[in-house]
Amino acid sequence: MADIQDTPEVDADAIRAEFEAAVGRGGSDSGLAGNSKIAHVIGVVSGKGGVGKSFVTGVLATQLERAGKRVGIMDADITGPSIPRMFGLAGQQLRSDGTHIIPARTASGIPIVSANLMLENESDPVVWRGPMLAGTLEQFWGETLWGELDYLLIDMPPGTGDVALTVFQSLPVDGLVIVSSPQDLVQMVVGKAVKMAAMMEIPVLGLVENMSYAICGHCGEKVEVFGKSHVAETAAEYNLDVLGKMPIDPALADACDKGYIEDALPDDLLGDAVASILASAGSR
Numbered sequence: 436m437a438d439i440q441d442t443p444e445v446d447a448d449a450i451r452a453e454f455e456a457a458v459g460r461g462g463s464d465s466g467l468a469g470n471s472k473i474a475h476v477i478g479v480v481s482g483k484g485g486v487g488k489s490f491v492t493g494v495l496a497t498q499l500e501r502a503g504k505r506v507g508i509m510d511a512d513i514t515g516p517s518i519p520r521m522f523g524l525a526g527q528q529l530r531s532d533g534t535h536i537i538p539a540r541t542a543s544g545i546p547i548v549s550a551n552l553m554l555e556n557e558s559d560p561v562v563w564r565g566p567m568l569a570g571t572l573e574q575f576w577g578e579t580l581w582g583e584l585d586y587l588l589i590d591m592p593p594g595t596g597d598v599a600l601t602v603f604q605s606l607p608v609d610g611l612v613i614v615s616s617p618q619d620l621v622q623m624v625v626g627k628a629v630k631m632a633a634m635m636e637i638p639v640l641g642l643v644e645n646m647s648y649a650i651c652g653h654c655g656e657k658v659e660v661f662g663k664s665h666v667a668e669t670a671a672e673y674n675l676d677v678l679g680k681m682p683i684d685p686a687l688a689d690a691c692d693k694g695y696i697e698d699a700l701p702d703d704l705l706g707d708a709v710a711s712i713l714a715s716a717g718s719r
């Protein structure tokens with residue numbers, strides 16, 4: 436066995452500098468392809484899967500676009516086809532000019548990159564391992580012709596695993612929106628996301644609760660399908676703002692399935708979350 440003194444010392448700063456030079460941390464407009472410039476990068480995260488994080492990303496992107504902002508989406512939730520599908524891009528493929536990735540565009544012009552737009556069939560699983568996923572996300576950042584964007588929203592993979600860590604370490608994420616649903620363990624699950632954000636020194640803009648309630652189609656009553664919401668207590672415990680509560684809306688579920696979320700979205704949905712994103716950008 437080698438003597439411990441023979442082991443070369445790990446120069447963490449040098450490794451980090453090399454990594455950052457490759458992927459462009461240190462300024463949101465550095466390391467991007469062509470003349471691309473991205474003013475603000477917002478990650479949409481959740482402590483666990485299945486809470487509708489991709490849906491929230493799609494809603495926020497659509498509302499920011501309606502507010503006159505130039506917004507793009509990087510789909511880092513590699514395993515699910517949600518983002519391309521809700522914008523009617525299912526079955527499309529990303530194109531390339533030989534050097535760069537050309538993003539797909541939604542009906543209202545939002546540029547989107549997603550590993551699901553690299554598959555031959557939408558139903559093929561993405562079976563890549565961690566390093567390949569990380570490499571793909573770095574390419575999505577640095578080799579895509581994004582153009583000039585006010586906001587890039589990143590739909591993060593659920594949880595606090597490998598891929599989420601890579602995104603936080605390698606992309607200049609300015610702020611996070613945490614998505615939860617009103618189920619048991621929400622406090623703990625949100626806590627995981629909050630702690631990860633703190634470890635990575637990324638500010639949390641606030642908490643969005645999805646599937647908070649449904650409106651009865653017959654009597655108009657608000658029904659708390661998953662039980663009473665604990666979002667206020669959870670937000671208080673972690674000192675977060677509640678940015679909105681979204682109802683379960685079957686018409687929107689249908690619009691997501693059929694790919695026309697941009698047409699179907701009511702104007703006021705997640706207005707506070709959009710205002711918070713706009714305000715956080717103004718304060719920097």
Ligand SMILES: Nc1ncnc2c1ncn2[C@@H]1O[C@H](COP(=O)(O)OP(=O)(O)OP(=O)(O)O)[C@@H](O)[C@H]1O
Pocket residue numbers: 481483484485486487488489490491512515517521592593645646681682683684685687688689691692
């Ligand atoms: N509040 C809602 N009202 C109606 N439909 C919703 C709502 N939230 C989610 N959905 C539907 O559920 C589908 C799945 O949601 P989504 O893809 O966002 O979840 P997810 O990707 O499983 O979440 P996560 O990324 O946290 O695992 C969406 O395409 C949408 O059709």
Ligand SMILES: [Mg+2]
Pocket residue numbers: 487488489490512515517
């Ligand atoms: Mg998702």
